[in-house]
Amino acid sequence: MMGGEYVDLHCHSTASDGTLTPAQVLRLAKHSRLSALSLTDHDTVAGIEEASREAAKVGIDFIAGIEISAEYPHPGTMHILGYGIDPNDPSLKSLTETLIAGRDRRNPRIIARLNEMGVHVTMQEWQQEARGGVLGRPQLAAILARKGYVSSIKQAFEKYIGQGAPAYFDKERLTPRQAIERIRAAGGLPVLAHPTQLRVRDFTQIEIEIKKLRDFGLAGVEVIHSDFDQVTVQLLTDLADRLGLLKTGGSDFHGSNKPEIELGVANNRRIPREYFDRLREALEQERRSATAQTTRT
Known part of the structure; x- marks a missing residue:
């Protein structure tokens, strides 16, 4: 395929736990020959205005996004x-x-807790690492790696701050239904991110969970992600088609906090432009329907 036929619908900036500013993410997208992008920072839209301006400047189609953490039983996570x-x-x-x-x-x-374990790190260091954005654990992991407590960000999660590790504390979350309803109330379409991170026993259980979310108003499923092999991509693609849900895909790019992930590439796969176009069409249809309903009332 020629350049311009690919997109990335899942990436992060310094507004949350990425290492590039929103504008830098858009410039990298242009350099990577992507034609469209959605910035989906964790629990914040603080980077959207900057990203939107830069998208218009460099000539990339843009959809505002967010990634919200929802309640889900351990050891899984739902975004x-x-x-x-x-x-x-x-x-x-x-x-x-x-x-x-x-x-x-x-x-x-x-x-x-880290200090109690003999790991000397401060809130000030974490805030400096975040550079004014939302504080996320990948930033803290980067500090631990830089100070030599661990050899990598991955090891920081495994040894100290990931689920089940001694310095892990959960944060307050919405229920899945609340997250979906809040997104729709703000004019958006909710999509389940990286379904395999639910960590259920098999794909049948993933399907059951997605059907529950669809009943709450879920509009789509992320079918391409850096965690997925080809079998998972195909299973999720078939499931989305069968359930009448939108398909999306993204790298989950975080910059140097996840150095193995390249913007626009998800485990050696590209995300087709078709996913962006169908998402935009669905958003336009939702807005037309909302306008028509308002006119009738």
Whole structure:
């Protein structure tokens, strides 16, 4: 395929736990010959305005996005991507403030536990690493690696701050239904991110979970991701088609916090432009329907 036929619908910037600014992510997307992108920072839309401006400047189609953490039983995690949300929606702003406040209450507990374990790191160092963005564990992992407590970001999660590790503390989350409803209330379409991270016993259980989410208003499933092999991609693609859900895909790029992941590439796969176009069409249809309903009432 020629350049311009690929996109990335799942990536992060310094507004959350990435290492490139929103503008730098868009410039990298242009350099990588992507034709469209959605910035999906964790629990915040703080980078959307900058990203949107840069997208227009470099000539890349752009959809505003967010990635919201939802409640889910250990050892799994559930993240809901919201596409086409209005970053100025008052309820969305209130939601992101609540989610970030939950992180702010959790993070000092992580630091205190690490200090108890003889790992010398401070909140100030973490804030500096975040460069004004949302504090995320990948930034803390980068500090631990740089200080020599671990050999890699991955080891930092396994040894100290990942689920089940001694310095792990959970944060406050919405229920899956609440996350989906909040995204739709802000004009967006909710999509289940990386379904394999639910860590259920088999693919049949993934299907059951996705059907439950569809009943709550889920609009799509991420079928291409850096975690997925070809078998998983095909299973999720077939499932999305069978359930009438949108298909999306993304690298889950975080910059140097996940150095093995390249923007626009998910485990040696590219994300087709078709996914972006169908997502945009679905958003336009939702807006037309909402306008028609408002006119009738």
